[in-house]
Amino acid sequence: MKRILLLLTIPALSACTQTTVAPCSPEWAEWVEQKVNTGDGQGHGPDLGSGEWKSVVEFRLGIRGDASVPAHDTPAWCEHIDALVRKGPSFSCEGVQPGSTEEMICNDAGLAAQDRKLAEIYQQAQAKAVNEQPPMLKAEQRGWLKGRNECWKNENPRACVQEQYQQRTAELQAGYRLIPGNGPFRFVCNDNPANEVVVTFFDTQPDTLVAEHGDSVSLMYSQPSASGSRYEGRNESFWEHQGEATIRWGHNAPEMRCKVK
Numbered sequence: 364m365k366r367i368l369l370l371l372t373i374p375a376l377s378a379c380t381q382t383t384v385a386p387c388s389p390e391w392a393e394w395v396e397q398k399v400n401t402g403d404g405q406g407h408g409p410d411l412g413s414g415e416w417k418s419v420v421e422f423r424l425g426i427r428g429d430a431s432v433p434a435h436d437t438p439a440w441c442e443h444i445d446a447l448v449r450k451g452p453s454f455s456c457e458g459v460q461p462g463s464t465e466e467m468i469c470n471d472a473g474l475a476a477q478d479r480k481l482a483e484i485y486q487q488a489q490a491k492a493v494n495e496q497p498p499m500l501k502a503e504q505r506g507w508l509k510g511r512n513e514c515w516k517n518e519n520p521r522a523c524v525q526e527q528y529q530q531r532t533a534e535l536q537a538g539y540r541l542i543p544g545n546g547p548f549r550f551v552c553n554d555n556p557a558n559e560v561v562v563t564f565f566d567t568q569p570d571t572l573v574a575e576h577g578d579s580v581s582l583m584y585s586q587p588s589a590s591g592s593r594y595e596g597r598n599e600s601f602w603e604h605q606g607e608a609t610i611r612w613g614h615n616a617p618e619m620r621c622k623v624k
């Protein structure tokens with residue numbers, strides 16, 4: 364569906380987050396759309412104010428499925444969304460460099476919400492990592508921030524930043540067991556009981572699993588698959604179908620045929 368935004372007819376809807384339009388009004392929906400951006404960048408997207416649009420707004424703000432979100436057809440929903448859109452990221456937007464990734468996050472309510480969510484999850488991970496030896500969490504986070512900030516070079520910077528946040532959030536949730544896991548499941552590989560891979564699945568976005576093989580651990584992300592479940596990590600892969608799995612552990616390592624124990 365082609366959507367035409369009449370942005371020039373609403374002077375109050377500037378890049379600034381302050382506006383006096385009433386929540387749930389058509390003008391308010393235009394303002395939310397500017398901050399959240401539910402379209403595809405080509406003028407296509409759900410009709411503003413529709414149920415589909417509200418669902419996408421929730422997804423962009425990272426609150427879809429949250430039991431605390433009011434029903435779509437109530438004024439309370441608009442007030443809830445209004446409060447979230449006015450919030451900035453977890454870092455200060457004062458003095459950010461024009462054209463930088465930080466400026467993009469400051470001006471995009473959806474990315475700002477993802478930043479706030481990640482900041483909360485990072486604090487939870489810090490509590491779990493207080494006795495971590497060697498202390499890896501802070502170093503990994505610095506490396507992740509560097510990668511996120513390089514997204515301005517990407518052909519689609521916003522999509523790059525969004526993916527960075529989604530993957531880092533899932534990585535912390537699964538790696539530090541911040542949400543319940545499904546498992547562990549033990550797979551015996553190549554008919555050798557000593558050759559075992561222990562797998563725990565996590566309902567993150569995207570879905571993840573943590574696999575343990577000997578003294579090494581791998582975090583893998585869900586991948587599209589015509590059948591079964593397929594996950595890939597840095598140098599490992601896992602493809603399971605009906606209790607049997609093909610697992611590759613290490614760069615250019617041979618595939619192992621594994622069965623759930």
